[in-house]
Amino acid sequence: MGRSSSTKDAQALFHSLRSAYAATPVNLKIIDLYVGFAVFTALIQVVYMAIVGSFPFNSFLSGVLSCVGTAVLAVCLRIQVNKENKEFKDLPPERAFADFVLCNLVLHLVIMNFLG
Amino acid sequence: MKNLSFLFIFGISFFPLLCFSFDPETPTDRRVLVLLDDFSLKSSHSIFFNSLKSRGFDLDFKLADDPTLSLRRYGQYLYDALILFSPSTERFGGSLDLAAVLDFVDSGHDLIVAVDASASDLIKNIATECGVDFDEDSSAMVIDHKSYAISGTEGDHTLIASDDFIQSDVILGKTKIKAPVIFKGIAHSVNAANNLVLKVLSASPSAYSANPKSELSSPPLLTGSAISLVSVVQARNNARIMIAGSLDLFSNRLLRTAVQKAGSPDKYEKSGNEQFVTEISKWVFHERGHLKAVNLKHNKVGETDEPAIYRIKDDLKFSVKIYEWSGKSWETYVADDVQVQFYMMSPYVLKTLSTDGKGLYHASFKVPDVYGVFQFKVDYLRLGYTSLSLSKQIPVRPFRHNEYERFITTAFPYYGASFTTMAGFFIFSILYLYNK
Numbered sequence: 308m309g310r311s312s313s314t315k316d317a318q319a320l321f322h323s324l325r326s327a328y329a330a331t332p333v334n335l336k337i338i339d340l341y342v343g344f345a346v347f348t349a350l351i352q353v354v355y356m357a358i359v360g361s362f363p364f365n366s367f368l369s370g371v372l373s374c375v376g377t378a379v380l381a382v383c384l385r386i387q388v389n390k391e392n393k394e395f396k397d398l399p400p401e402r403a404f405a406d407f408v409l410c411n412l413v414l415h416l417v418i419m420n421f422l423g
Numbered sequence: 424m425k426n427l428s429f430l431f432i433f434g435i436s437f438f439p440l441l442c443f444s445f446d447p448e449t450p451t452d453r454r455v456l457v458l459l460d461d462f463s464l465k466s467s468h469s470i471f472f473n474s475l476k477s478r479g480f481d482l483d484f485k486l487a488d489d490p491t492l493s494l495r496r497y498g499q500y501l502y503d504a505l506i507l508f509s510p511s512t513e514r515f516g517g518s519l520d521l522a523a524v525l526d527f528v529d530s531g532h533d534l535i536v537a538v539d540a541s542a543s544d545l546i547k548n549i550a551t552e553c554g555v556d557f558d559e560d561s562s563a564m565v566i567d568h569k570s571y572a573i574s575g576t577e578g579d580h581t582l583i584a585s586d587d588f589i590q591s592d593v594i595l596g597k598t599k600i601k602a603p604v605i606f607k608g609i610a611h612s613v614n615a616a617n618n619l620v621l622k623v624l625s626a627s628p629s630a631y632s633a634n635p636k637s638e639l640s641s642p643p644l645l646t647g648s649a650i651s652l653v654s655v656v657q658a659r660n661n662a663r664i665m666i667a668g669s670l671d672l673f674s675n676r677l678l679r680t681a682v683q684k685a686g687s688p689d690k691y692e693k694s695g696n697e698q699f700v701t702e703i704s705k706w707v708f709h710e711r712g713h714l715k716a717v718n719l720k721h722n723k724v725g726e727t728d729e730p731a732i733y734r735i736k737d738d739l740k741f742s743v744k745i746y747e748w749s750g751k752s753w754e755t756y757v758a759d760d761v762q763v764q765f766y767m768m769s770p771y772v773l774k775t776l777s778t779d780g781k782g783l784y785h786a787s788f789k790v791p792d793v794y795g796v797f798q799f800k801v802d803y804l805r806l807g808y809t810s811l812s813l814s815k816q817i818p819v820r821p822f823r824h825n826e827y828e829r830f831i832t833t834a835f836p837y838y839g840a841s842f843t844t845m846a847g848f849f850i851f852s853i854l855y856l857y858n859k
Contacts, residue, residue, distance in 0.1 A: 334855060334858060337851065337854050337858060338851075341847065344847055345844060345847070348840050348843060348847075349840075351836075352837060352840050359833055362834075363831045363833060366834035366837040366838065367834070367837050369841060370836070370837030370840040370841050371837075371840075373840065373841045373844045373845075374840060377848065381851075404855070404856075408852065411848050415841075415844075415845055415848070419841070422837070422841055423830070423831065423834060423837075423838070
């Protein structure tokens, strides 16, 4: 009895989450997809490192940090361009995107130097 | 005039042959000073002296209290070795004293000291400085009621027969000394703190040191195998010293006498003394057991030149030649226990050198994964042989930045991930900007 009700609750919760997410603007959905891609790539590398060992450790670090950095920067962009976020309502989305591009350039410059 | 200059050049060219001095290329001693209490010893010990002369030694006999005695002149030593057959001398004549004798040894010269029951404090002090302590009781002699030499009269058993030799081919020669050595003299013990002293001839377990003429009132201080009859020292500078508790050991009388050890059926026509003193004097005067190492070489495997520096993980080859002086020429030395160390504060590599049987010792090894200033070290210390101690400094550097692998296969997924995120960023930017 309790079990089936909790399953139902979970289903209801999941359903409401999906319908709420469907209302999210497309540009935020793209950012979410991008973050998911970065996290997925980072996970693959961690698993690979666990298998073959940490020998070129600098390469491993730069590989993983490029993914983590990408994800972090994308999340920051998402916070800044979200219309519902009142904190950044004075910041134009073009400016936010320009910041994001600049930070990414710096990140990848560092990563390339550290890679090997 | 022409004739004169020819003579001069002729003389100059023979000059090196005239200099019979101790030098590293011919380590055998040449000039020996023999100090005696009186010249009758010259005839009573003539067999020993003649054997030395026949081996090319230049013996200079002097009385121990000769006022012209001197070991050195103008800072140069006049002799290569000293034989002290003057046990009862209280003071040497001339400029010779305890300190002069010790300086003589400290500068790498050899010394033979023989004493008897009349040993003076001076001679005992010389022995003490060499790590040998004679019995304090001046009337004591070595007595052995079990392994004495059987002679016509029963006697007091101070003429003892000993065959307890040190097990060393290099000190006593390859031929085994079969007959026992006859000994009549005083006992000494070797200083336990001094590990350079070796007992060459020890007394039997039943021997003790006491006055043979009086009854024993207290247990003797020196007993059994702790008593050394003949000891040798090889100092760290390879100077060799022999200390014998009996002057008679070298005498013609004991060299020529027949011997039978008490309790043993074997009777020998001649005692072992002659062989013993001849062989041990060969050792003391560096006619045997003197090593030299030359041609220390090292290079990378596959090259012949000696590099000024090695890199970590280089494969290198090390070789050295070791010779032994036979008294006349340098013979190849063959052993399987010579080791080389690759040393920086502690040995990082310790490897036994393999030999080709012709004196060449070699080993190959990999330079350890540590950089710094290393040394090749060969420390070879073996009983009876002179010590070999070589070291050669060589720096070891780490990899240069361009000596590493450019791309590591294991790291390819990481390279891929970095470039993928870069490409992802590019695609994301296009999608984000043109999604309307």
